[in-house]
Amino acid sequence: MAQAVPPGEPAPLRGRRPAQGDAVVDRAFTILGAFDPTHRVLSLAELTRRTGMPRSTTLRLARKLVGTGALERRDDGRYAIGLRLLEIASLALRGHGLRAVAxxxxxxxFHITRQHVLLAVRDGDEALLVERLSAHDADPVLYRVGGRMPLHSTGAGLVLLAGAPPAEQERILQGISARPAGAQAPDLTELRRTLADVRRGGFATVTLGTPWPRISVAAPLLGPGDTLCGALSVVLPSGTVDHRAMTPAVRTCARAISRELSSGPREDAPDHERR
Amino acid sequence: MAQAVPPGEPAPLRGRRPAQGDAVVDRAFTILGAFDPTHRVLSLAELTRRTGMPRSTTLRLARKLVGTGALERRDDGRYAIGLRLLEIASLALRGHGLRAVAxxxxxxxFHITRQHVLLAVRDGDEALLVERLSAHDADPVLYRVGGRMPLHSTGAGLVLLAGAPPAEQERILQGISARPAGAQAPDLTELRRTLADVRRGGFATVTLGTPWPRISVAAPLLGPGDTLCGALSVVLPSGTVDHRAMTPAVRTCARAISRELSSGPREDAPDHERR
Incomplete structure (x- = not known):
């Protein structure tokens, strides 16, 4: 897991440089973070409003980010996330590294199911959808590649939560129970029982009613030393397919990926990929 | 296209803030740029060497980037590109926006060919591979998702170069001819003829001998106003399939994607994607 404060290294060098210098990195990522799936293109005025930063600061940093390729300025003057970020992000081990193998x-x-096949990894208290293969005529699913999914109410999420280190899992469960109670507030006792079942069985099955009645079947992806690297899941319309017939396929596929993940070092994989 | 110096906006505000502040963004991206497909995990010492920056600066910025999620610090103390970048990059219109439609x-x-299907966009003088579907048992291809391909010697690249604005195309051709001559130096006259053929025919076919004899068939993807948004290509072992039989399939598929690209605004697509 990533650590915000790395141990075993010299103390932070605060004070040697103006704090302003360091804060610029945060501000740059505040600008990048202003974009979301429903705001993929933003004008300078919109960027200024969404970041809450002064217009001059926003403009200066936006230009800097255009210079690095992290942002692109379109012909209409508005900004969008640039291809350079796609290029850098493709090197993320826990995302694209896993994806390349899987x-x-x-x-x-996907050939067997012709519906949705999902690949997700845990990022803190949520799951991040790394890949999704969807049939042309499949019913829509809620989550997009690069988007986040809840851990406690999705098949892939349950697999990732069930395999998290115990202390981390407990912290996440406490966070879930501390949320304002709503109609969908999960029962912690029930959730703990489900997680134990997932650990014991090696897979998770979740039935959901919205946006359409569907079933998710998920299984863990294990890397070297049986560390949990991600979750593979299939989402199917409920009723049309017996999900119990799908479970062996998902588990078999997850085991094949896990074997490949454990078989060799991926981080030094050559540019001329084998697949 | 992205522009480094946006017109019609106030002059740069240089001087109001220390230059140091702005330079931090460049330095942060120098650190992110130190990672490549054969260096997906780097120690602080490696980062320092590869960036050429002082160790203290590298450490301070690496920590900042860990704080934003752009980098992750692994249990062994080394750094890798973080999932947060994957999340932001998934919002890139010219990459994932196009990908979601295609x-x-x-x-x-892919169902028809069971080999390689590629999606690429032009980024300056190169093509960037946005997506690649590859069969389990297909021969390896040279390019990985997030990686770059030459414009003049790949099927997708030729389609992107042929459709580039004339001035931009000429600039790129001059750049190609200005390279140190090697065994593979392209004949500009021949290349211009090929590009005219691609424009006239609406597709490109390239035969390549390494790493294995193969043929690439590519066609353009057009967005609103018939603007060139990307290229779709299929890579097949040469000899096993008549590529002339494959060309109509690639062109038909590219037209279907183009129709979808032109049919509505994608930039405001809701998070609950329709596919």
């Missing part, structure tokens, strides 16, 4: 196996599973 | 159609094409 993708051909996911294709196999 | 993906189901690419799946269809």
């Amino acid at each position: 993708m051909p196996f996911m294709e196999d599973l | 993906m189901p159609f690419m799946e269809d094409l």
